[in-house]
Amino acid sequence: MMVRSQFSAHVDSNLRRTALGLLMAGTALIAMPALAQEAAPPAEGLADIVVTATRSSESLSKVAASVSAVSAADLGVGGVKDVASLATAIPNLSVGDQFGVNRIFIRGIGLTSIDLGADGGVAFLQDGAQIARPAAQLSGFYDLERVEVLRGPQGTLYGRGATAGAINLITKKPTADLDGYIRASYGNYNAATVEGAVGGAIGSDKVMIRLAGKYDRRDGYGKNEFTGQDIDNRDAYAFRGTLLLKPAEDLEVTLSGEYFNENDSNYAFHYFGPTVKPENFLGSILGGKSLFTVAAAAGKTANIRNIWSDQEPLNKRDGYSFTGTINWTPGDWDVKSITSYHKFTRFNRDDLDASDANLFGQNNYDERSKTFSQEFVGTYKTDKFDVLLGANYFHEDLFGSVRVPLTNLGILFGLPANTFDAANYLQFGTVKINAYGVYAQGTYALSDKLKLTAGGRFSHEKRDGVGTFDFLGSVNTDKAKSWNAFTPTVTLNYQANDATLVYASVTRGFKSGVINVGSRNDVINPEYVWSYELGLKTATADRKLQANLAAFYMDYTDLQVGFVDASSVVTTVNAASARNYGLEAELRAKPVPGLTLELFGTYLNAKYRKFVTGDYRQGFKQISVAGNRLQNAPEFSFRAGADYDIPLGSAGKLNARAEINWQGRVYFTEFNNADATQGAYALVNAGLKFTSANDKYFVDVWGRNLGNQLVITNNIITAPLFSSVRVGSVAPPRTYGVTLGLNFR
Helix, strand or coil, rough: CCCCHHHHHHHHEHHHHHHHHHHHHHHHCCCCCCCCCCCCCCCCCCCCCCCCCCCCCEEHHHHHCCEEEEEHHEECCCCCCCHHHHHHHHCCCCEEECCEEECCCCEEECCCCCCCCCCCCCEEEEECCCCCCHHHHCCCCCCCEEEEEEEECCCCCCCCCCCEEEEEECCCCCCCCEEEEEECCCCCCCCHHHHHHHEECCCCEEEEEEEEEEEEEEEEEEECCCCCCCEECCCEEEEEEEEEEECCCCEEEEEEEEEEEEEECCCCCCEEEECCCCCCCCHHHHHCCCCCHHHCCCCCCCCCCCEECCCCCCCEHHHHEEEEEEEEEECCCEEEEEEEEEEEEEEEECCCCCCCCCCCEEEEEEEEEEEEEEEEEEEEEECCEEEEEEEEEEEEEEEEEEECCCCCCCHHHHHHHHHCCCCEEEEEEEEEEEEEEEEEEEEEEECCCCCEEEEEEHHHHHHHEEEEEECCEECCEEEEEEEEEEEEEEEEEEEEECCEEEEEEEEEEEECCCCCCCCCCCEEEEEEEEEEEEEEEEEECCCEEEEEEEEEEEEEEEEEEECCCCCEEEEEEEEEEEEEEEEEEEEEEECCCEEEEEEEEEEEEEEECCEEEHHHHHCCEEEEECECCCCCCCCCEEEEEEEEEECCCHEEEEEEEEEEEEECCEECCCCCCCCCCEEEEEEEEEEEEEECCCEEEEEEEEEEEECCCCCCEEEEEEEECCCCCCEEEECCCCEEEEEEEEECC
């Protein structure tokens, strides 16, 4: 990797100063005296949105927490089309898949482990039901009403696995009237997407149904230059059926079933170059070449969107789920039961040695998960006091295997190359998880404007692992352990007027301990966090300007960190501690009818306080990384967007939109080294959409990453057996296309 020139360092320094100046300016604007007076917003003001992120329906502007919501209007092929593109719409959120595993980070905390069985730090739900496996979270993004994101620990309301926050996908529900749509998109890379839904009443308004589906395919964003085959292509489909029953005025029953399937060469391991050994050190022993050596021989620069490998990436995954929700509203109570079952399987293959040599690099992941969850939530509201009570049970049966054939390994020991060809590096086994939680939260009005909220959750979790680890010798990996945790929360909020809210909160978060599948790794202890947050939400009386500010401080202990150790084995350990603090500023304005402007800026200081670990660059010598930044934690990020509706009389309207998303440098390891980083970059998205006057049809021309930025979204350092080369994932290149939509009702 090239060393930065003095010029680029100067530019980076200027960018940092500019970023800090913009964030401080936004903060100063938000921190002005209350912008609003008691008045009803006129029709042309910014609309509020009702969310359920806090387990009860509430206007977004009245939620005393850092919550963002992406509405149905912003979801789709030309906008937020999948989990990864959420990062362009939500402050302090970054997403990068690894080997088909969803790696979400909020405020610098997320999933760093690459082992089977690891859980992320962000709770991921659909219609309130948890989707446990990170690999299973990359589907289901269609026919959505909205996406809600809670930033910061959610230990009381969401319990396990929510030390960084929570994401909830809200699907569209059936309506009494006939309602539906169809969207057909075509773009570069031969990308074709068809999505549609239809629903309505069956016989009467007491029985309603909705059917939705999506088909998504494209050619590869890159090539395997050795074989000529596409990589990072997509061929997937999904469908969902939802039945809504209303047997009584105060009772609703929602039943839904969903299926997803993908079979392609997506999620390829991209090779980013050597670290501690010469280029293609191992492959060259057998006469092999890599993407970099082939490019150098041709006098070209390697295109890391492509690979050079004797192994084709394989990605096969499918799954189905059933969710039943009963919502009973007797009097002042709102009682909800959510029952869910998920089954998910996947197989992924990639090449760890990143060359065309037939080496011991064929990496095979097999994962199968069955989960069942049951949750009861009851809320009771009066003028002075609100109470929320809940209990949940979660069970998962997880099977997994990681198999790497030891082809030609003998050459490293001076033996015939095929000595160990019949053997494998193998992690194989099952993990059973049983988790229980009970929680309560109450809000009391101390005055007409001041409220106090306090609550807590007791969590119990047990994990039982049975399996073997085999790497030139078999080891039994059976182990079991259980944990208890209490996660309280206290919030004080002051509603100065109808549009100005000030709040302060203290919350504890808990992420369960881990037993990885077939791993010789010791049991990993839970991680805990104490979070302190101050926030302000305010708007002008006419709601033409909204502003939100949050300042947070988070203190982590036993943070779970994953890496490959000196013996080439995937390992997860508990880092001693980390400390994250920062600012988030969000501004929205509607200065004139039809024009909406958005700006958000974040500052994040996320660093290890105490962590000693082996450095692969120094022969795994134990060193301290205290003071280094956490993985996937940019110091600054910004988003600026504009959306303008242009009336076209009786024909309809034209909507023009554009946004720029800028993110500062991130590191992918705890060492903050130059061979595992992504520098600052900016992504530009834009679109032009015509909608008919009766809203029956639209034509949308869109483009994303118009500057065609090459962005590394994740980077791992492989095992010493593979010379610790760098492999990972890259974000999509420039994409553009057109979407035709038809609504019927």
